[in-house]
Amino acid sequence: MPLTTEILPLRCGTIRAPANALEVDAPGEVVLPVYAFLITHPSRRSVVFDAGLARTDHGRIVGKTFHNDLPQGHDVAARLTAAGVDPAQVEGIVLSHSHYDHMGGAALIPNARIFIHRQEELRTLDAGHDLIRTEDSHDLFGDRSVEVFATPGHTCGHQSLRVRREGGADVLAGDACYYCHSLDRDDADQPYAFDKDQYLATKRRLVAMRAAGDFIIPGHDESFLDRIPKGSAVRASGLSRL
Template sequence: MTLRGGAWRPVEFPARPTLLVHPEEGPVLFDTGYADAFTEATRPVPERFYRWLTPMRLPPGLDAASQCRSLGIEPAEVRHVVLSHFHADHVAGLNDFPAARIHCARAGLADATRGGRWRSVCAGVLRGLLPADIASRARFFEERPRVALPSDARPFTEGADVLGDGSLLAVELPGHCPGHWGLLVADARRGLNFLVADATWSVEAVRTNTPPPALTTGFLGSTRRYRATLGALHVLHVRNPDLVLTPYHGADDVPARPAGAVA
């Protein structure tokens, strides 16, 4: 279901939110990963079907809020959360960061709050995970200044300047679901890091330009747009193999150390 031509067997998909430390804005999260709130949100039907389809295993201390505390960062100190999209495995910890502005796509939030509960579950969304005040806290990529991306990022050419200083550039990566974006980070230690969220589920798929089956991409979003985005990531990798690509779920490319302070 995740790689065309792959085997029919269960696989582990690590959920990997990324903590960035901005020199002025402090801690910034890219997605929030799983949290105990996922279990609560999936107790009733139809939401329980989400848990049956993608069971969560979350050992104590591995949710994003606990990991922040282990680094000496209280969740209330996190001033910014950047969301790639609104699937439950990316936003389950959102309520643990009550003081953060929520940077996201307007199109993504609109789609996540459209229709009834069955429609939301089929779209990979659990509305119970969204903060009650998300409308007032949200800052939309579509409304941020557009800036040219570094030549190292071609064929991607334009991004949304999330914080207004060029350090975090949101890049639209369409196809996985409505309002799906990645984040290009100018990391002080590791250079450019392209956090591509679910535009691919492994770096190997980018290297070989191998998409998931159409059944999967068509159910979640648009197969045509997903494959175009994957093809662009493949071109980027061929042009600039030293640029770090970080899928949200990829287990084959875990960085040697966490992303550090952004430039």
């Protein structure tokens, strides 16, 4: 049983896409990791942040945009089981937003309540979960250790999650920040943000959080695994990689 909240990144598939779909004018193709993150509170309660790619009952990967790959045993339920966690015991799914690569696996976590921002468009979410529509800040465990907070721009109701720890926090940014370098460059912004001004305001906020000591974990860049700072709540394992 952990003494502090822990974050286990779970690699749940891969997307191959034109690079300029994610970054203005970027050449060629990119291969993007897709993640769910298991958050385990010291009380043993657990939630996931995003749910990764998944297959339908007919074996097709959910989502038709781009080329998606989900190896056998890599969906969120299989990854949780491999981590020693029964998917049926996970009590919550915090969705950064309602794109298929973030909510696909939600149906595989049957007893969880879904936390989605009140302004986020509701796409197909028909697996019978209870929905909690979050405000701009939501205290997930009631002890201020884990905050879900609004990071609009990529979509109108995009949200991120902040796990407090000594010396700062770990921030699961979702698609408010695609890559590790996204906060450093002005020429690497998203071409298709729902609201460009909000996207840039959110980016400035994440830059300020990083300057204050937070570790910002991007939505689609595995190189964060090589940059985990001392004291971080992130516990990477073989399940964090392909």
